[in-house]
Amino acid sequence: MKKIISAAQTRATDSFTITKEGISSIDLMERASKRFVECFLELYPAVSSVCVFAGTGNNGGDGLAIARLLQRNGVDAQAYLVKYADSLSADCKSNFDRLDNCVVLKEGDHTGVNCELIIDAIFGSGLNRPVEGWLADLFDDINRSDVPVVSVDVPSGLFADSSGHGAVIRADDTITFQRPKRSFFVPETGRFTGKWHCVDIGLNEAFIEGQESDFYLIEASDVGLPKREKFSHKGNFGKVQLLAGSYGKMGAAILCAKAIMRSGAGLLTVHIPREGYTAMQVSVPEAMVTVDEGGEFISNPVVQSDASAICIGPGLGVNESTVHGLLQFLRSVEKPLVLDADALNILAQNPLLLKELPSKTVLTPHVGEFHRLFGECKDGFERLERAQQAAKKYDLVIVLKGAHTAVVDSERVVFNNTGNAGMATGGSGDVLAGIITALLGQGMAASEAALSGVYLHGLAGDYAAKKVGEVSLMASDLLESLPYSIDNVRKKKII
Ligand SMILES: NC(=O)C1=CN([C@@H]2O[C@H](COP(=O)(O)OP(=O)(O)OC[C@H]3O[C@@H](n4cnc5c(N)ncnc54)[C@H](O)[C@@H]3O)[C@@H](O)[C@H]2O)[C@@H](O)CC1
Ligand SMILES: Nc1ncnc2c1ncn2[C@@H]1O[C@H](COP(=O)(O)OP(=O)(O)O)[C@@H](O)[C@H]1O
Ligand SMILES: [K+]
Incomplete structure (x- = not known):
């Protein structure tokens, strides 16, 4: 039986793993992105072109790393940085610097999606308010495109632990890190994830199981x-x-x-x-x-x-x-x-x-x-x-x-x-x-x-x-x- 933890507990687990196991946060991000890509290529082995929409936080950092790793696997991966904040998180910035040809999207910019599949890495578990405004319009465009959408960790716009939300990406698949999130199990929010797949990114299991939570997943x-x-x-x-x-x-x-x-x-x-x-x-x-x-x-x-x-x-x-x-x-x-x-x-x-x-x-x-x-x-x-x-x-x-x-x-x-x-x-x-x-x-x-x-x-x-x-x-x-x-x-x- 696996414990289902909250977004705050996931953050605590990330920090604990980084300190306890001496792994840097950028390496943890790289590991998470690799696990994502492995799972993704099993789900979509024949895909040849993807658009990756990445935010300015760590979910976006994952997205940019994923774009780079997919390129290495011979996939034509075009990254878009959705610049909803002026500055990028440190790890997002590092991954931005490691990527060529990333298109920066700001309010008012439009993008026609021209690829076989979209990877959504705009927001992850750090979402702190409902998505609205130009981001909601972008989400709408993505949701209306007729290609499959695969979300990184969480469909962007969805809170991990509660149900009130603004615009949300409607994923066909969600590849989530370490544990499915609570909102995946509830009909009002779970309908956004499509089929979810959980990948082990090596966060400290003992720490997770030691967290206070009444929620579990049966195995x-x-x-x-x-x-x-x-x-x-x-x-x-x-x-x-x-x-x-x-x-x-x-x-x-x-x-x-x-x-x-x-x-x-x-x-x-x-x-x-x-x-x-x-x-x-x-x-x-x-x-x-x-x-x-x-x-x-x-x-x-x-x-x-x-x-x-x-x-x-x-x-x-x-x-x-x-x-x-x-x-x-x-x-x-x-x-x-x-x-x-x-x-x-x-x-x-x-x-x-x-x-x-x-x-x-x-x-x-x-x-x-x-x-x-x-x-x-x-x-x-x-x-x-x-x-x-x-x-x-x-x-x-x-x-x-x-x-x-x-x-x-x-x-x-x-x-x-x-x-x-x-x-x-x-x-x-x-x-x-x-x-x-x-x-x-x-x-x-x-x-x-x-x-x-x-x-x-x-x-x-x-x-x-x-x-x-x-x-x-x-x-x-x-x-x-x-x-x-x-x-x-x-x-x-x-x-
Ligand atoms: N070491 C780690 O912390 C790891 C984190 N990972 C990734 O990090 C993600 C969490 O990253 P973050 O905590 O940076 O969170 P996000 O990447 O979800 O972004 C949060 C940022 O968006 C802003 N924001 C939140 N809601 C907004 C809204 N409605 N409109 C505009 N801006 C909004 C916040 O102020 C914050 O700056 C996870 O979902 C996962 O993908 C993975 O890389 C694994 C390791
Ligand atoms: N979308 C779904 N995905 C997975 N299981 C489902 C789904 N819809 C229904 N089920 C399962 O099917 C069963 C339906 O039970 P119930 O609604 O009592 O049907 P009935 O009264 O016709 O026997 C439950 O065990 C429920 O969990
Ligand atoms: K996401």
């Missing part, structure tokens, strides 16, 4: 999976209960049930409305079924006394009898629990129940469900703050779903970086709820099950997207890729 090595011993039997892998489905939404229950079985659960019993019986038995013969007295909706959910984990919610509906039954159920349950979809909507209508939930209950809301539960938030940063408060107050694990799902518990916020936009499709969330419940049922702690589940689910999505593409990806494809995702993580073979 493959953090994913825990229960061991399958040679003489193990199904009783060793948990008894999971799933309460799900209603007329017209049995698919959610089936997807979730399949995900539970695919994630290693020993035994699964699903509790569903009577009319879903045949569909469930035919689709998931591995699962045992108990039928509710309600034909189209669950009205009498009963806790399975020997269950090791329970999931309730996928496709449940919000019929009055279901609401009544669920409230009774939640008041009596004392098991490791995952609440998803309509269970969250019902909970939102009855918020007093939040403090009666078993400790470490896992809630898996998407943004809409989160707002219903805990109130509207002005942006993703406020949402994370609210999630942290709720996780602490009610002792919950909140899986706030999105492009970078955040697993929030009373101690930290852990972001996920697997998955893709192909997963924005009905049923993906049901699969996630199933994976987390299966891991919980096999004895994993709630936060660990949530983290591992989110990572494996996203990785399954990435494998599925390679096979069928993001557009065609359906939730069933996640179920087909899940075995490879689990197996590769187990064998430490992430591809």
Whole structure:
């Protein structure tokens, strides 16, 4: 797990590395620029001409060094110094002096972009006010050019730690140094980075990990999976209960049930409305079924006394009898629990129940469900703050779903970086709820099950997207890729 630090902490890390490791800041800049170029040439191996827009700070210094290094690699790299300040930072000046033919752009100057790709090194993590005026016009020109834009460290104009911004470069790729920045994980700001890639520039890792921060990034090595011993039997892998489905939404229950079985659960019993019986038995013969007295909706959910984990919610509906039954159920349950979809909507209508939930209950809301539960938030940063408060107050694990799902518990916020936009499709969330419940049922702690589940689910999505593409990806494809995702993580073979 890697700590995500603020811009100020990054500056402190730069200074610490410079002092502790006896490397000069200009050499550190050169190293960062080299790492950028290596990553860049892997992404765009065939590129022959680029325009580099460099500012007058250290981000600009990187840009000018990058232009020089690309020229050495045979790329026709034309640098433009965007002179928003009269003087250049010392390291920017050194790199300016080392470069021939750098065009200086000032207010009022125009440039027609005539290259295959733009590198944006105008502002980095030193941005201290929103970008406006002639710089905003320049950003607009860059954003409207029809060539790819690759940003250095941060898309220019984007703050590393907060959401208010002026003009911002809209990058196709961002090659960022040492750690992704906090704003990359939040929808309002993360949309500017395109795909981000993090390169190691050799900043002092121990210093970074020693900084105060609640934010982390999950890595493959953090994913825990229960061991399958040679003489193990199904009783060793948990008894999971799933309460799900209603007329017209049995698919959610089936997807979730399949995900539970695919994630290693020993035994699964699903509790569903009577009319879903045949569909469930035919689709998931591995699962045992108990039928509710309600034909189209669950009205009498009963806790399975020997269950090791329970999931309730996928496709449940919000019929009055279901609401009544669920409230009774939640008041009596004392098991490791995952609440998803309509269970969250019902909970939102009855918020007093939040403090009666078993400790470490896992809630898996998407943004809409989160707002219903805990109130509207002005942006993703406020949402994370609210999630942290709720996780602490009610002792919950909140899986706030999105492009970078955040697993929030009373101690930290852990972001996920697997998955893709192909997963924005009905049923993906049901699969996630199933994976987390299966891991919980096999004895994993709630936060660990949530983290591992989110990572494996996203990785399954990435494998599925390679096979069928993001557009065609359906939730069933996640179920087909899940075995490879689990197996590769187990064998430490992430591809
Ligand atoms: N040793 C280091 O410090 C390293 C820094 N690196 C690079 O340095 C960058 C940070 O450099 P800096 O701290 O110089 O910051 P920037 O290069 O982002 O520039 C900040 C400068 O822009 C001005 N400014 C900020 N917002 C403005 C606005 N809206 N309009 C006009 N002017 C504005 C500031 O007053 C300051 O002079 C990182 O993003 C990274 O690219 C890398 O070279 C790695 C090593
Ligand atoms: N743009 C995206 N990038 C990565 N993952 C995504 C994206 N959009 C959605 N997902 C993932 O897909 C799942 C969608 O869940 P949810 O909205 O509950 O869907 P449903 O209710 O249809 O099952 C979540 O795990 C979410 O993180
Ligand atoms: K930049």
